[in-house]
Amino acid sequence: xxxxxxxxxxxxxxxxxxxxxxxxxxxxxxxxxxxxxxxxxxxxxxxxxxxxxxxxxxxxxxxxxxxxxxxxxxxxxxxxxxxxxxxxxxxxxxxxxxxxxxxxxxxxxxxxxxxxxxxxxxxxxxxxxxxxxxx
Amino acid sequence: xxxxxxxxxxxxxxxxxxxxxxxxxxxxxxxxxxxxxxxxxxxxxxxxxxxxxxxxxxxxxxxxxxxxxxxxxxxxxxxxxxxxxxxxxxxxxxxxxxxxxxxxxxxxxxxxxxxxxxxxxxxxxxxxxxxxxxx
Amino acid sequence: xxxxxxxxxxxxxxxxxxxxxxxxxxxxxxxxxxxxxxxxxxxxxxxxxxxxxxxxxxxxxxxxxxxxxxxxxxxxxxxxxxxxxxxxxxxxxxxxxxxxxxxxxxxxxxxxxxxxxxxxxxxxxxxxxxxxxxx
Amino acid sequence: xxxxxxxxxxxxxxxxxxxxxxxxxxxxxxxxxxxxxxxxxxxxxxxxxxxxxxxxxxxxxxxxxxxxxxxxxxxxxxxxxxxxxxxxxxxxxxxxxxxxxxxxxxxxxxxxxxxxxxxxxxxxxxxxxxxxxxx
Numbered sequence: 153x154x155x156x157x158x159x160x161x162x163x164x165x166x167x168x169x170x171x172x173x174x175x176x177x178x179x180x181x182x183x184x185x186x187x188x189x190x191x192x193x194x195x196x197x198x199x200x201x202x203x204x205x206x207x208x209x210x211x212x213x214x215x216x217x218x219x220x221x222x223x224x225x226x227x228x229x230x231x232x233x234x235x236x237x238x239x240x241x242x243x244x245x246x247x248x249x250x251x252x253x254x255x256x257x258x259x260x261x262x263x264x265x266x267x268x269x270x271x272x273x274x275x276x277x278x279x280x281x282x283x284x285x286x287x
Numbered sequence: 288x289x290x291x292x293x294x295x296x297x298x299x300x301x302x303x304x305x306x307x308x309x310x311x312x313x314x315x316x317x318x319x320x321x322x323x324x325x326x327x328x329x330x331x332x333x334x335x336x337x338x339x340x341x342x343x344x345x346x347x348x349x350x351x352x353x354x355x356x357x358x359x360x361x362x363x364x365x366x367x368x369x370x371x372x373x374x375x376x377x378x379x380x381x382x383x384x385x386x387x388x389x390x391x392x393x394x395x396x397x398x399x400x401x402x403x404x405x406x407x408x409x410x411x412x413x414x415x416x417x418x419x420x421x422x
Numbered sequence: 423x424x425x426x427x428x429x430x431x432x433x434x435x436x437x438x439x440x441x442x443x444x445x446x447x448x449x450x451x452x453x454x455x456x457x458x459x460x461x462x463x464x465x466x467x468x469x470x471x472x473x474x475x476x477x478x479x480x481x482x483x484x485x486x487x488x489x490x491x492x493x494x495x496x497x498x499x500x501x502x503x504x505x506x507x508x509x510x511x512x513x514x515x516x517x518x519x520x521x522x523x524x525x526x527x528x529x530x531x532x533x534x535x536x537x538x539x540x541x542x543x544x545x546x547x548x549x550x551x552x553x554x555x556x557x
Numbered sequence: 558x559x560x561x562x563x564x565x566x567x568x569x570x571x572x573x574x575x576x577x578x579x580x581x582x583x584x585x586x587x588x589x590x591x592x593x594x595x596x597x598x599x600x601x602x603x604x605x606x607x608x609x610x611x612x613x614x615x616x617x618x619x620x621x622x623x624x625x626x627x628x629x630x631x632x633x634x635x636x637x638x639x640x641x642x643x644x645x646x647x648x649x650x651x652x653x654x655x656x657x658x659x660x661x662x663x664x665x666x667x668x669x670x671x672x673x674x675x676x677x678x679x680x681x682x683x684x685x686x687x688x689x690x691x692x
Contacts, residue, residue, distance in 0.1 A: 165332030197300030197361040203346050203368070208339035226332040231529065232502050232552060233338070234369040234639040236666050236685055238659040253683055254643040258528070259501065259554075261641050263668075263683065278658055278668065280641060280685060282502060282552075284529075366664065367637050367687060369504040371531050371550055373524040388548055389508040393663070394636065394689075396506050398533075398548065413523055413533065415506055415550060417637060417687075419664075435602030467570030467631040473638070474613035481608050496602040503608070504639040 155179045158219050165226050174212055179220040182252040182262075186213050187269070190244050200240035201276075207235055210264040210279035213250035218260050218283050221252060225286055228260075233281035241276040245269040258285055290314045293354050300361050309347055314355040317387040317397075321348050322404070325379050335375035336411075342370055345399040345414035348385035353395050353418050356387060360421055363395075368416035376411040380404035393420055425449045428489050435496050444482055449490040452522040452532075456483050457539070460514050470510035471546075477505055480534040480549035483520035488530050488553050491522060495556055498530075503551035511546040515539035528555055560584045563624050570631050579617055584625040587657040587667075591618050592674070595649050605645035606681075612640055615669040615684035618655035623665050623688050626657060630691055633665075638686035646681040650674035663690055 153161070155176040163169045173189035188209045196202035211230055218228050247269055252262040259282060266277040288296070290311040298304045308324035323344045331337035346365055353363050382404055387397040394417060401412040423431070425446040433439045443459035458479045466472035481500055488498050517539055522532040529552060536547040558566070560581040568574045578594035593614045601607035616635055623633050652674055657667040664687060671682040 166337075167330070168328050193303050195302070198364075202301075203365045204339055204343035207342040207346075207368075211338050211342075229333075229375070230338045230372055232369070232371050233342075234367070234504055234685065236367050236658070236687065237365055238666060240364070253641070253680060261643060261683075275658060278666075278685065280639065280683065282641065369550065369639055371523070371552065373531060388506070388545060396508060396548075410523060413531075413550065415504065415548065417506065436607075437600070438598050463573050465572070468634075472571075473616050473635045474609055477612040477616075477638075478609035481612075499603075499645070500608045500642055502639070502641050503612075504637070506637050507635055510634070 153219050153223055158216055161219065161224055161226055174209065176216060179216055182217060182221050182255055184213055184216045184220055184250050186216065186248040188246045195243060198240065199243060201243065201246065203237055206237070206246070206266055206277045207233070209246060209248045209266060210235060210277070211281065213248040213264045214262050214281045214283055217250045217252050217262055218285065221255055222285055227286050228283050231282045231284050233279055235277060235279040237277050239274060239276045241268050246276070247272070259283070260285055288354050288358055293351055296354065296359055296361055309344065311351060314351055317352060317356050317390055319348055319351045319355055319385050321351065321383040323381045330378060333375065334378060336378065336381065338372060341372070341381070341401055341412045342368070344381060344383045344401060345370060345412070346416065348383040348399045349397050349416045349418055352385045352387050352397055353420065356390055357420055362421050363418050366417045366419050368414055370412060370414040372412050374409060374411045376403050381411070382407070394418070395420055423489050423493055428486055431489065431494055431496055444479065446486060449486055452487060452491050452525055454483055454486045454490055454520050456486065456518040458516045465513060468510065469513060471513065471516065473507055476507070476516070476536055476547045477503070479516060479518045479536060480505060480547070481551065483518040483534045484532050484551045484553055487520045487522050487532055488555065491525055492555055497556050498553050501552045501554050503549060505547060505549040507547050509544060509546045511538050516546070517542070529553070530555055558624050558628055563621055566624065566629055566631055579614065581621060584621055587622060587626050587660055589618055589621045589625055589655050591621065591653040593651045600648060603645065604648060606648065606651065608642055611642065611651070611671055611682045612638070614651060614653045614671060615640060615682070616686065618653040618669045619667050619686045619688055622655045622657050622667055623690065626660055627690055632691050633688050636687045636689050638684060640682060640684040642682050644679060644681045646673050651681070652677070664688070665690055
C-alpha cells in the first residue's frame with residue numbers, strides 16, 4: 153500500500169484520525185517514518201510529553217509498517233508492546249522510525265525509535281511490538 | 288495520599304485531566320482501582336477500544352498506586368512498560384486493578400489488569416511497568 | 423496432560439532435563455507450580471541467583487502450563503517474554519507460580535511469579551510471556 | 558574497561574564462566590559484540606537452540622556493554638528484560654550485537670540483536686533490557 157492508501161484506511165477506521173496529529177513521512181516494505189505534531193494536550197507534569205502519547209505514536213508506526221508491507225488488513229491488532237522511556241521529550245514534534253524485524257504470515261514484530269524533531273542522535277523512547285495479522 | 292489528594296495533584300499536572308474520563312474508585316498502600324468511562328473516541332477499526340487508550344489507563348493506574356504509596360511525587364516517571372492485549376474490549380467502561388510488586392526507594396514495579404466493566408473473569412489486557420521515583 | 427506425562431515429554435525433548443533441577447509440584451488447567459533446586463552454578467557476583475536461571479524457570483513454567491492445558495504440543499514456542507527482577511534471590515530453592523491469562527487456539531499468554539522457597543510474601547521476579555501453539 | 562579486563566571480572570564473578578561458551582569479539586563505549594559457541598546442551602525439542610540460552614547471551618551482552626562503558630561495577634544488575642524470539646536458530650554459534658540506547662548515572666538501557674553465525678540479514682532474537690548501575 154502507498155502512504156495515501158494507508159491514510160485513507162486510517163481515516164476510515166479511526167473517526168478522529170485527523171485530530172491525531174500524525175502524518176506519514178515515508179512508508180515502504182517493512183518500514184515507515186511518521187511525524188507527530190506537537191500539541192499542548194500531550195504535556196504532563198514537568199513540561200514534557202506524556203508516555204501514552206509516545207505509545208500511541210509507536211503503535212501507529214507499527215500498524216503503518218504492517219499495512220505498508222501486507223496490504224489492507226485493517227483488523228491487524230497489536231498483541232504485545234514493550235516501551236522504554238529514555239529521555240524527557242521537549243515540547244516539540246516527534247519522529248517515529250519503524251522497522252519490522254519479522255514479517256510472518258500470522259505475526260509481525262518490529263521496533264520503533266522515537267526522536268524529538270531535529271535531535272536524532274539520542275532517542276527519547278524505544279518500543280518493540282508484535283502484531284497479529286489476520287488471514 | 289488519599290484519592291482526593293491524588294486527584295488534585297493530577298488536575299494540577301495534567302491540564303485536561305477532567306477530559307480523560309478516569310476516576311479513582313479505590314487507592315491504598317501499593318494498590319488502586321480506576322475506572323475509565325467509555326467514549327466514542329476510544330474506538331478503533333472493528334468497533335473495539337484501541338490499544339493506546341488501554342496503555343493510558345494502565346500507566347495512570349501505576350502512577351496513582353505510586354503516589355498513593357510514596358506521597359506527592361508528581362515527577363515520578365515511567366521508565367518501562369510492557370503490555371499484552373488479550374481480548375478485544377467491548378465498547379463500555381474499563382476497570383484497572385493495579386498492585387505494586389516492588390516499592391523501592393528509587394524504583395517501583397507494578398502490574399495492572401484491565402477488565403471490561405462487569406466482566407472480571409477474563410482480563411482484556413495486562414501490563415507491567417516500572418516507575419522511577421525522585422528522591 | 424498429567425504432571426507425569428509432561429515430565430516424560432520434557433525428558434524426550436530436552437536431553438539434559440534431569441540436570442535442570444526443575445520439578446513439577448502441581449499442574450492443571452491454565453496453571454502450574456514448579457520448584458528449582460538450588461545449585462552453585464546458578465550464582466552470580468554478589469552471591470545471588472543469576473537472571474538467566476530465573477528466566478529459564480519462568481519459561482519452563484509457561485511451557486508446562488501450556489502443555490498441561492492443550493496436550494502434547496512439544497513444538498509450542500515462546501514468542502515473547504518480559505521479565506522484571508524485583509529482589510536479589512537468596513541461594514536457595516525457587517518456586518514458580520504460573521497462570522495463563524489467555525488460552526487461544528494459536529496463542530497463549532501467561533504470567534509467572536518467582537519466589538524464594540518459604541518467602542512467598544514478596545516475589546523475586548515476575549515474568550509475562552506469549553507462547554505460539556502449533557495447530 | 559578493555560575486553561581482557563572485562564573477561565577477568567567475569568571470571569572472578571562467575572565461577573563457571575569458562576563453561577559458558579561466550580567470548581567477547583569486540584567491546585567499546587556503549588556497545589559490544591559477543592559470540593556463543595554452539596553446544597548440544599543448548600538444544601530444545603525441534604532441534605533448535607532454546608530460549609534461555611538466547612536470554613543468557615542477551616543479558617551477558619548488556620552486562621559487557623555496561624562494564625565497557627562505566628568501568629568495573631560487578632554488581633550492576635538487570636532490572637528488566639524483554640525478548641522477542643523471531644526465528645528458530647540453527648544448531649550453530651550465535652552472535653550478539655549490543656548497543657546502549659541510554660547511559661545514565663543510575664540506569665542503562667540497551668538493545669541486543671542475536672544472529673546465527675554468518676546469517677546476519679535476519680536476527681533470530683531481539684532483546685531490550687535495563688541495568689541498574691551502582692553508585
